[in-house]
Amino acid sequence: MKNISILVLEDEPFQRLVAVTALRKLGLERIQQAADGTEALDLLRTGGAVDIVLCDLRMAGMDGLAFLRQASLSGMVRSVILSSEVDEDLRQAASAMTRNLGLQFLGDLGKPFDMARAATLIERHRCQPAEIPAEPASVEPPCLEELLRALEQGEFEAWYQPKFHLESGASLGAEVLARWRHPSHGVLTPAHFLQALETHDLVDRLFWQLFRQGLALQQELARSGRQVNLALNLQPRQLADRDLVPAIGRALEKAGLPATGLTFELTETGLLEAPAASLESLVRLRLMGCELAMDDFGAGYSSLDRLCELPFSQLKLDAAFVRKLMSQPRSAAIIGNAVSLAEDLGMSLVVEGVETAEQRERLLALGCRVAQGYLFSRPLERDAFHALLARRSVPGLH
The missing domain is CATH 3.20.20.450 (EAL domain)
Structure with missing residues (x-):
């Protein structure tokens, strides 16, 4: 698990500290953190792609929804775990949006931070089925x-x-x-x-x-x-x-x-x-x-x-x-x-x-x-x- 890179996107300093500390206890070493979507996008541009984003939705500045939309265009995020206190139906809609953006949705962690649940969701990323080898993109429609x-x-x-x-x-x-x-x-x-x-x-x-x-x-x-x-x-x-x-x-x-x-x-x-x-x-x-x-x-x-x-x-x-x-x-x-x-x-x-x-x-x-x-x-x-x-x-x- 330690080779998995993760970005914690959370605007509350205490909540962010709790998440980062718990992830380190789970054995993750490649952890970045950001307080809003703009800072998170800057980290991706300078530090490169990450495997997982642990993402809050409601934040000052660029919120989680806007960040996910921008991150999907950059191709620098593979999987998403939601961690938010908004109503369940809103979290479900956000998960559907995440999939429609082409990102892998691993699950909803909610709050407060649940270490056992987080470990399960991160493991889900590791166990994602292997990609099907891409077929030739240059094949023209047959006559x-x-x-x-x-x-x-x-x-x-x-x-x-x-x-x-x-x-x-x-x-x-x-x-x-x-x-x-x-x-x-x-x-x-x-x-x-x-x-x-x-x-x-x-x-x-x-x-x-x-x-x-x-x-x-x-x-x-x-x-x-x-x-x-x-x-x-x-x-x-x-x-x-x-x-x-x-x-x-x-x-x-x-x-x-x-x-x-x-x-x-x-x-x-x-x-x-x-x-x-x-x-x-x-x-x-x-x-x-x-x-x-x-x-x-x-x-x-x-x-x-x-x-x-x-x-x-x-x-x-x-x-x-x-x-x-x-x-x-x-x-x-x-x-x-x-x-x-x-x-x-x-x-x-x-x-x-x-x-x-x-x-x-x-x-x-x-x-x-x-x-x-x-x-x-x-x-x-x-x-x-x-x-x-x-x-x-x-x-x-x-």
């Missing part, structure tokens, strides 16, 4: 000819984001994600190609390539007596195709696989005004035996209305609620109510975005049972996912 070549040569691959049982750690299937193994730029995520595929009306071709790869993996696993549920993303416009469900049925029959091994995920926002043909496709998928999941539940404005009208069997809780779980009590309340809602509706609930052991324990206490996130695994290519299943699957849990 139609490049996309067609990639589709024809099979450069798009199915990768797998595992789902896990929160308590036992057993693998419970995976979400199928698209990756492009580009001959020049390496492995690219959908941020580099999905919009171009949509523009050129090629999303359906991508879907079928991923679907066939997923079925091939299921067939291989079935030969060794194992089953795995795979979830694939469908776009609402695909549901309007009356041949979609029959084509899925034919593919399953040819592969000798049950429809119960498939889940189709749809975002609520794309189904606001679903035509009759789309609703028919959803019903037929359920009649066939497939599961339907409402993805990013809670991120839109019509979740409950869609639940009343559409035959979903699973809710996937948006990762934003988990990110705020340890800092905003309201997020915990929403997650707990989502658990109750899913149970009352006879649905399963999958929590997205679990990254820390602390989040896992809190989610278990709230009644959550199934999750995705970097705490368990990043998205894996086929062979790595196959190996993970061999290590972590538990008989009877699929």
Whole structure:
């Protein structure tokens, strides 16, 4: 912990002394202190970047909010701990602002200074998940000819984001994600190609390539007596195709696989005004035996209305609620109510975005049972996912 640098921003001399003394007792050696935002910015300019700012909000001169805004532009602060006596709802709003500025919010320390709580929050900084290696920023949006070549040569691959049982750690299937193994730029995520595929009306071709790869993996696993549920993303416009469900049925029959091994995920926002043909496709998928999941539940404005009208069997809780779980009590309340809602509706609930052991324990206490996130695994290519299943699957849990 001693290698972590920290800036204490507090206008009350006694409170500042208490914080600095306590941090030194925790083993921190690289500590700077400032009485207002202007002084803190000057310290950053002269002394360089810091890992953590312990920040009060209400101060004479430049207050904590203005400092955080300026510090985010400088790129010289990585993480923030709030330490303020303002009302809780104001501290929660400030924490949301901090995240929106691109800074990592470690938590709310409050006042008076709590050494044990401070140690926990500082440790949270040290245990932050490693950054994902940046993808090439210079990659230009692909043209139609490049996309067609990639589709024809099979450069798009199915990768797998595992789902896990929160308590036992057993693998419970995976979400199928698209990756492009580009001959020049390496492995690219959908941020580099999905919009171009949509523009050129090629999303359906991508879907079928991923679907066939997923079925091939299921067939291989079935030969060794194992089953795995795979979830694939469908776009609402695909549901309007009356041949979609029959084509899925034919593919399953040819592969000798049950429809119960498939889940189709749809975002609520794309189904606001679903035509009759789309609703028919959803019903037929359920009649066939497939599961339907409402993805990013809670991120839109019509979740409950869609639940009343559409035959979903699973809710996937948006990762934003988990990110705020340890800092905003309201997020915990929403997650707990989502658990109750899913149970009352006879649905399963999958929590997205679990990254820390602390989040896992809190989610278990709230009644959550199934999750995705970097705490368990990043998205894996086929062979790595196959190996993970061999290590972590538990008989009877699929």
